[in-house]
Amino acid sequence: MDLGIDRQALVPVVQQIVSAVVQWIRKSGASPGTRLPSIRQLALDNLLSQSSVIEAFERMVAQGLLVSKQGAGFRVAQPPVSLESHWYEGAELGWGAYVDGPLGELKLGCGWLPDAWRESDDICYAIREISRTDTAGLFDYSTPLGLPVLREQLFKRLTQMKVDTHLDCILTTHGASHAQDLLIRTLLKAGDTVVVETPGYANLYRQLERHGVKLLEVPRVVGGPDIPVLETLLQSHRPKCLFINCLYHNPTGTSLCRMVAERLLQLACSEDFLIVEEDVYGDLQHASCTRLSALPHEGRVIYISSFSKTLSSALRVGYLSASAAIVTQMAALKTLTGIGTSRFAEAVVATLLANGTYRKWVQRLRKRLNTQMAATLQVLEDEEWEVFAVPAGGMFVWARPVVGDRSRLQACARQLGVLLSPGALFSPKGEHSDWLRINVAYAADQRALALFRAMGPARSTSTILKTTKM
Incomplete structure (x- = not known):
């Protein structure tokens, strides 16, 4: 299993492993009970430390995506009979959608910080x-x-x-x-x-x-x-x-x-x-x-x-x-x-x-968001997305792809497991808009980067998706 780890990316390696395995489960249609490669083999094939793979798998167990048994390795989990829906502040289907995704869709346009950024x-x-x-x-x-x-x-x-x-x-x-x-x-x-x-x-x-x-x-x-x-x-x-x-x-x-x-x-x-x-x-x-x-x-x-x-x-x-x-x-x-x-x-x-x-936490948060804001703006510039304005800080960028093909954007986002917050959600009358709210705290995820590349000028969505497959 090739995880496609990018050691130059801002995304931590452990999170990249989680995202890659989630994509593999989604795209391969792996049924509950499917056994994953051993930790040792996965680490060897991808030049990773076993501790990184273990941490990633343990996160997925905590999220209910994998199960583990002594001596039986890690397997794809059986989805619960009744999935607990999660509130999502803006999604493709309308304001206040409840998302039933057991595979951890990336909430690229949400209004809060990722769980991984929280300090409990x-x-x-x-x-x-x-x-x-x-x-x-x-x-x-x-x-x-x-x-x-x-x-x-x-x-x-x-x-x-x-x-x-x-x-x-x-x-x-x-x-x-x-x-x-x-x-x-x-x-x-x-x-x-x-x-x-x-x-x-x-x-x-x-x-x-x-x-x-x-x-x-x-x-x-x-x-x-x-x-x-x-x-x-x-x-x-x-x-x-x-x-x-x-x-x-x-x-x-x-x-x-x-x-x-x-x-x-x-x-x-x-x-x-x-x-x-x-x-x-x-x-x-x-x-x-x-x-x-x-x-x-x-x-x-x-x-x-x-x-x-x-x-x-x-x-x-x-x-x-x-x-x-x-x-x-x-x-x-x-x-x-x-x-x-x-x-x-x-x-x-x-x-x-x-x-x-709280003061010290916010200071750390500002620094992290500022770094990620600069990185996101650079990626969007490289992929020739249009940015409404360069924010002085915060967590939002209002942007749209140069290629204004809404159906293509939605199809690509669904295949990559990315939830969007399109411009219509931010209009009192729900009027169509090509603009998207992008939360920079989520924008370094490989799925977000793949979406930005796929919607760049003269890019083929199928080609981009193939490059992200394992």
């Missing part, structure tokens, strides 16, 4: 500390505004970011989506009008539509919302809010420039609307940046963020900063609809913030 030791330490020192965190409800010790840490963070706020203006939530939902139900009613960016965050569109709110679309350009288009919309409509993603925009990866930010705040005051600034990727910043909430805004900006993208999606800890009057209304709604947020999860995050662990 620090979270486990914080959990043990909470269990040992704060038993109330295991059993009690949290307070209406959120755990005080966490809100104190958030106040310090926001102050360092030059966001003018107070403790009674900070509310914790079950992630950023929960914060948006509470805001929509507090500030808006059916028939109200708001402005949203396009492309933009699909879940926000769905939330607003579910509450009967009318959406006005303003194109996202390199420096932020298209100001001339926005000004034209404001001449004909009286929107209540503008929803915006300032830093490392989802999905384009662009960031707000100072000139656009200042004009937005001028318009918010003169046209009397609020700006909801989502900043869930803001902790990935490594250079100077512009946040609306950090500029003088006369109470016009509501700030939303969370730790789901950087720390843990499972903890579901988010927060917002708004006027005390808005926060009071939202806290009442939060208590009415869910009693409160998780005191335990908030205590874990507060511990990681207080002891400096």
Whole structure:
């Protein structure tokens, strides 16, 4: 079995082994019980250490792809009778698809980090500390505004970011989506009008539509919302809010420039609307940046963020900063609809913030993402893909192949086991677009690289696929 290991690639050898074996199982149609070559033979044939092969096989056992028995080697696992579906933030078939893949499809366009990038030791330490020192965190409800010790840490963070706020203006939530939902139900009613960016965050569109709110679309350009288009919309409509993603925009990866930010705040005051600034990727910043909430805004900006993208999606800890009057209304709604947020999860995050662990983790994450961003942009340039803008950081690139053959792209992605997040998912009306959201944290995988090559100019998909077969 030729694994096609590339020792110059950024992808770790162990992950390359896993990907190659997964491709072999998929393409060969190996039935459950099929025995794989011995670890010794596989290592010998591919000039690998046996320890690397063992680690790769053990990962696949943990994922339920292989089984092992003493003296019987490793075999293809029997798929479970009922596969557990996994949430995927954007997939080919539509927003919010649940993926049933036992063979580990590559989620090239997803909005979070790969499991292999996570660092669980620090979270486990914080959990043990909470269990040992704060038993109330295991059993009690949290307070209406959120755990005080966490809100104190958030106040310090926001102050360092030059966001003018107070403790009674900070509310914790079950992630950023929960914060948006509470805001929509507090500030808006059916028939109200708001402005949203396009492309933009699909879940926000769905939330607003579910509450009967009318959406006005303003194109996202390199420096932020298209100001001339926005000004034209404001001449004909009286929107209540503008929803915006300032830093490392989802999905384009662009960031707000100072000139656009200042004009937005001028318009918010003169046209009397609020700006909801989502900043869930803001902790990935490594250079100077512009946040609306950090500029003088006369109470016009509501700030939303969370730790789901950087720390843990499972903890579901988010927060917002708004006027005390808005926060009071939202806290009442939060208590009415869910009693409160998780005191335990908030205590874990507060511990990681207080002891400096989160700050150090984000520093390492920024460095790794920056390296991978540069590598991904280089590959896309080599394969002559079009890039909407070169991001200053974050995890997203908005790109499309020069060869605009959607059916060919989808067919190639399916054969390689790559799940896409096409542009239509980031449009309020689901309008077709050739653009794709690419998460650079997944882009070094051999399957992603094969897809980029296959969609390069004058390339044959079948030829590319043959070169990736073992």
